[in-house]
Amino acid sequence: MANIKPSLAKGTRDFTPSEMEKRNYIFNVLRAIFKKFGYSEIQTPSFENLSTLTGKYGEEGDKLIFKILNSGDYLSKVPDGALADKASNKLIPYISEKALRYDLTVPFARFVVMHQHEITLPFKRFQIQPVWRADRPQRGRYREFYQCDVDVVGSSSLLNEAEFILVYQEALEVLGLTDFTIKVNNRKVLTGIAEVIGKPELIVDMTVAIDKLDKIGLEGVNSELLERGFTPEDLAVLKPIILLEGTNQDKLASLREVLASSATGMTGIAELEEVFAYLTRFGKAELLEKVVEVDITLARGLNYYTGCIFEVKTNQVAMGSIGGGGRYDDLTGMFGLKDLTGVGISFGADRIYDVLEELNLFPASSAASTEVLIVNFEKEAESYTLPLLARLREAGVAAELYPAANKLKKQMSYADDKKIPYVLLVGEEEIQSGLLSLKNMATGEQQKASVEQLIVLLKNGTAI
Amino acid sequence: MANIKPSLAKGTRDFTPSEMEKRNYIFNVLRAIFKKFGYSEIQTPSFENLSTLTGKYGEEGDKLIFKILNSGDYLSKVPDGALADKASNKLIPYISEKALRYDLTVPFARFVVMHQHEITLPFKRFQIQPVWRADRPQRGRYREFYQCDVDVVGSSSLLNEAEFILVYQEALEVLGLTDFTIKVNNRKVLTGIAEVIGKPELIVDMTVAIDKLDKIGLEGVNSELLERGFTPEDLAVLKPIILLEGTNQDKLASLREVLASSATGMTGIAELEEVFAYLTRFGKAELLEKVVEVDITLARGLNYYTGCIFEVKTNQVAMGSIGGGGRYDDLTGMFGLKDLTGVGISFGADRIYDVLEELNLFPASSAASTEVLIVNFEKEAESYTLPLLARLREAGVAAELYPAANKLKKQMSYADDKKIPYVLLVGEEEIQSGLLSLKNMATGEQQKASVEQLIVLLKNGTAI
Secondary structure: OOOOOOOOOOOOOOEOHHHHHHHHHHHHHHHHHHHHOOOEEOEOOOEEEHHHHOOOOHHHHHHHOOEEEOOOOOOOOOOHHHHHOOOHHHHHHHHEEEEEOOOOHHHHHHHHHHOOOOOOOOEEEEEEEEEEOOOOOEOOEOOEEEEEEEEEEOOOOOHHHHHHHHHHHHHHHHOOOOOEEEEEEEHHHHHHHHHHHOOHHHHHHHHHHHOOHHHHHHHHHHHHHHHOOOOHHHHHHHHHHHOOOOOHHHHHHHHHHHOOOOHHHHHHHHHHHHHHHHHHHOOOOHHHHHOEEEOOOOOOOOOOOOOEEEEEEEOOOOOOOOEEEEEEOOOOHHHOOOOOOEEEEEEOHHHHHHHHHHOOOOOHHHHOOOOEEEOOOOHHHHHHHHHHHHHHHHOOOOEEEOOOOOOHHHHHHHHHHOOOOEEEEOOHHHHHHOOEEEEEOOOOOEEEEOHHHHHHHHHHOOOO | OOOOOOOOOOOOOOEOHHHHHHHHHHHHHHHHHHHHOOOEEOEOOOEEEHHHHOOOOHHHHHHHOOEEEOOOOOOOOOOHHHHHOOOHHHHHHHHEEEEEOOOOHHHHHHHHHHOOOOOOOOEEEEEEEEEEOOOOOEOOEOOEEEEEEEEEEOOOOOHHHHHHHHHHHHHHHHOOOOOEEEEEEEHHHHHHHHHHHOOHHHHHHHHHHHOOHHHHHHHHHHHHHHHOOOOHHHHHHHHHHHOOOOOHHHHHHHHHHHOOOOHHHHHHHHHHHHHHHHHHHOOOOOHHHHOEEEOOOOOOOOOOOOOEEEEEEEOOOOOOOOEEEEEEOOOOHHHOOOOOOEEEEEEOHHHHHHHHHHOOOOOHHHHOOOOEEEOOOOHHHHHHHHHHHHHHHHOOOOEEEOOOOOOHHHHHHHHHHOOOOEEEEOOHHHHHHOOEEEEEOOOOOEEEEOHHHHHHHHHHOOOO
16 A cells, blocks of 8 residues: 555545534534424435436536446446547436435435325424535535434424424524524515516516625615616615514514505415414514514525525624525425425534634533543552442443553643543552542642542532 | 436435434444543544545455546546546546545544644544445445444553453443353464464465354365365364363463464463453453453454454344454554554444344334324414423423324324324313323323423323
8 A cells, every 4th residue: 555645535524522522512402402392313325316416406506416436337338429529517427326415405305205105294304414515615615514404394384483483592592692583584475575566577586686685785786676677666665675674563564564465475474473473372472572583685595485484693703694494385396296395494503613612602511521531650550440440430420541651741631632621640549548639630629539429529510 | 307206326225213213322322332431533524535545445345435526527637548448447537536435444544644743642532424335235235334433543552452342341231232242362363373383474364264163164164274275284283273162261271372382472362361351450350251252263354453353243133243343553554654553343333223123122212202292172272282382392391282283183193103102182171270181192091280290290201
């Protein structure tokens, strides 16, 4: 084997122990909340048949799907012409029949269709798995990253929408965030607006433009709307909608006036009102004042969502959305199972990680696995330290004996580097007296304790 | 989008909620034990540079590595000749620079070399991730499967070997296995045997042959040894070694006689003895009688292991090894970091899953996520059931309200299919009295309880 200087594939990352602890902390918090709300975990394979993925993400998306080269003599079935052209795209179907998961949604749709006779509707699932995209890597954008999706299919009840707001709220609060906004909109309200203006065919242009309000302001939005085929009269109708202000109730009241002539628009408003009514019945009316915010400029994934749309932002750190989702009416149609409604949200795990890091919100314990290191003074002491180690572990204390009688300094820096909070010094005196010296690595303080006391101190977190 | 009948890529699997619960149960048990022994989790990317993986798994292995097609116009850099030949193998370097992880060992070696200035030795890590192999799929063999590896690098202490035996023992016992064997051998003992016979160059032939003792018996082994260049005199020397019997102490005593003239062989015996002495000092001497078994026919991964070798079998179910490992002295040499010793073991998660399934050892709770379903009798009752749902969840009880007032039968079969153990019937009478009816789905029994009582019953698992 030749020696090669090892490197990571472009756009990928290793996760060190402390990074893993933090990531697992986030996933475990989310997982516990999803389960408490009745969602079950599933996983799908890392690669799918290429035909399952192709055509689901638009032309640009198709290019970003990682294709897997067929095994064996993969060129044998290629017609001569296809090779001579050197046409990379045309050759793909002959040499690749598998591709890496690009998101969790399409594999979930395939899962639902393939398992439709085993699963009971409504089917509430969550899924936390990596996805892969052949994007140009840049700061914060990787070719391998985790998605975390929660969906329910087969239930049109708006209780589901309300519960997703509760899931977001509980998750972000448990993670320690104190100021965040859950924006909500409804696709039917957007449709209603386009109808009222008399340009239902321009709904996409309209939403693309007003979605940019935050970035380019009203003037910018207006000139883009004009470019996209709207008239100055349309802008006059749109202006109060775009600049909607006040409480959620105020906004819905204004919308109700403007959209009175659109049945679809009124349905959208009624849906938002029902979701809010659910929150109130849940005893969470205060969310409607502080956290949930009607935002009709919110239009993410418009071609996909058919009802409520969500997006979550933290107000504590400058960061894009840390989650989003909505209701869709045709998830599984692409695989031949029609009219199955669903609603789902996702959590942006990488961004949430960065937010918690910036706000210093990871629990201290999530950095360490071992709680106590027994210092190894001399091999002869092992007849004392090994039974001690066994007892600590039996009591459920994560413990290690340094595996050789190296210099104390080396052993202490091992504990330091591994962020082990305590070391146990077991010298001749300690063995004689049965009172061991426990040292807090952060403060340098020491205390003496018997093995029994030690276990209580470490288990209860009451050691100095 | 065309409707296509969806299918899984060959050799891959979906994991349904109940399968996920069981897999997570295994992984969580293992993870907790690894941490208690001081191992930290890491993860490496799903794909590596192809050059990182090529040449590490032998010629056959190279063929089984899934290669990822380069993105974009991947044919543009191919020299014309390489295409005209239609030589699949020669073309690979031009059109693929990335490949899917084939095992966890090579990426771990890369990790250690790349992070050598950040990590503190000894570095104790575990890793639970899928790997991919382009094997022909068959019963029990998948193209995507999980590996679960635990290693320590940078410590030559045999304490590590002893601790791995404890890790195996604790893990299998916690998982509910009652009868298993941890076989141990030492590469140096095998070297010693080949030396004593005077044919050190035939060590691989010798071990390949005696490794088959279980399958082909002594006669078979003998004829294979003759074919591979051993003489009848050699067989006479080998016979008592191959048929070694008695306790571990008996076996080591016999070996000590046979290998007296081989320094390497004697070192191997001394290493086994030290590992056993560690177990005794740990207070686990009983393992040496019931669980640990010296087996000099054990030779797995011979080209790789340099010291102790392990293999684990359950005696309760007919199944190949469910784990194995050993010490190696040159893990990172392939990436230019020499003389870093290590020792590691792995758990065969898929096989352990099958064993637990066959022995019915999965805990009942690992099938369900939701503990109680509130039946939805009528929308009007939601002003009562929603606050109730919120209270249950606040108390940490995984709970759902069926999202629509469908027929009772439909709601009950939802609970049944999802293996929800309890349903809560909240009709007019219950709302009036404040005493709710809790029904055990398995027994059909019902009991009345106030909300407060209910929470206690469900939290403590004391409901009927």
